[in-house]
Amino acid sequence: MSHPLFADDMKLTPYWWDDAPRPDLPHRPVPDKADVAIVGSGYTGLTAAIVLARAGRSVVVFDAEDAAWGCSARNGGQIGSGVKPGVDELTSRYGRATAHAMMNEGYASLDYVKRFITDEGIDCDLRTCGRFIGAHRPSRYEQLAADFEKVKNIVPLQWHMVPKSEMAKEIGTDAYHGGAVLPHHASLQPAKYANGLVELALKAGVEIHVRTPVIGLDRGSGGTVVVSSRGRTLAHDVIVATNGYTKGITPALQRRVIPIGSYMMATEPIPEDVMRRLYPHEHVTSDTRKVVYYYRPSPDHRRIVFGGRVALKETDPKVSGPRLHAVMTGLFPELAQTKISHTWMGLVAYTFDHLPHIGKRDGLWYAMGYCGSGVAWASYMGHKIGHKVLGDSEGGTSFDAIDFPTRPLYSGDPWFLSFAVAYYQAMDRWGP
Ligand SMILES: Cc1cc2nc3c(=O)[nH]c(=O)nc-3n(C[C@H](O)[C@H](O)[C@H](O)COP(=O)(O)OP(=O)(O)OC[C@H]3O[C@@H](n4cnc5c(N)ncnc54)[C@H](O)[C@@H]3O)c2cc1C
Secondary structure, X not given: OOOOOEEEEEEOOOOHHHHOOOOOOOOOOOOXXXXXXXXXXXXXXXXXXXXXXXXXXXXXXXXXXXXXOOHHHOOOOEEOOOOOOOHHHHHHHHOHHHHHHHHHHHXXXXXXXXXXXXXHOOOXXXXXXXXXXXXXXXXXXXXXXXXXXXXOOXXXXXXXXXOHHHHHHOOOOOOOOOEEEEOOOEEOOHXXXXXXXXXXXXXXXXXXXXXXXXXXXXXXXXEEEEEEOOEEEEEEEEEEOOXXXXXXXXXXXXXXXXXXXEEEEEEOOOOHHHHHHHOOOOXXXXXXXXXXXXXXXXXXXXOEEEEEOOOOOOOOHHHHHHXXXXXXXXXXXXXXXXXXEEEEEEEEEEOOOOOOEEEEEOOEEEEEOOOOOHHHHHHHHHHXXXXXXXXXXXXXXXXXXXXXXXXXXXXXXXXXXXXXXHHHHHHHXXXX
């Protein structure tokens, strides 16, 4: 399928992989035994693996595809600090203390990932660039300000509101009705970060078996036999770190996460003066929609990397690319002729309560359900689940207090997704 907006050499792989391809890890025999087996080699699995291997455990990680092939090497590289539900909603569900602790862990996750990358010297273009949140309707500007006021004494929030009249200082569009800047939010090159984690894990002694899907988990008294396409491994502990790619080998977890496609595209290089006008800073950007658009300049400040949900049902990146481009052009009309150099997608994991989850179920450890905000959350929860397996207090989190909900008749196929997306899009357009 060709399209006038596609560059001649357009790729269907993430833009990030040009500079940071999936590592070429050779196949070695799968071990008979390990202290800990981890299913999934994204940020969750690798961060947990590093904690465990550094504590002296023998750790084996399996991935059905290449290392960090899932969301972890495909995302927008935007690092935020929050949980999705607001403070009132959280307080009414879990009480004040737990609600406040959860919100503070959102901030802790941002600090955690920045500190970890800096301390470990991972070269992944980490920048505390700040975030601009655009108010897509006038009422949302007031709402944003009110939301921040409400939490300013609960979390260490820094922010300032930017009225429409001053918006050009932040971003070169007049499509928003003002917005807010959160200066401590950050960005990174996601595939470089993932590859940095792979390197640290290998250095710590972790075995990573790529293109080796786990096809069964047989629980027994001596541990769990991890049945993979290339052999059987008896593991004392198993961590499931499959997030949006969670399937039938863990049916109880599959029933608790909702896989949702998130779509991205990158532009061809944009002239320097245009980029300076559109992006006077390096902010990452998102908006006040429920079906959010998120975008940013590439780390070399030459392209725009633009993401969002542009289909009711899952679609082909060749279809999503031009649709994302149309949304981008709505914001930045002068990019109407700029071609698409890359278009891709990945599956994020939503949950029924819009919160991440961590714990142990049916004898298997898990951490997942980051609801599209997993750069900080997956790293933080991966660290936590590693410590939980070690049995030390560092593994404790306020998320231990909450159940991981599902819904009757839901088994992992989100048949309701199109309706939900249509509903939220309608709310974005016409709702309060
Ligand atoms: C397009 C897109 C944009 C995003 N943008 C952002 C953003 O800007 N900011 C942000 O914070 N978050 C963002 N996210 C979300 C974030 O990337 C994820 O939440 C995070 O990477 C999840 O990490 P993970 O390790 O839990 O899962 P993943 O990185 O998805 O890894 C799961 C792995 O499990 C493997 N697997 C599954 N089943 C098996 C099996 N049976 N055997 C072996 N292996 C298996 C898969 O192959 C996969 O590699 C985005 C996601 C997408 C898709």
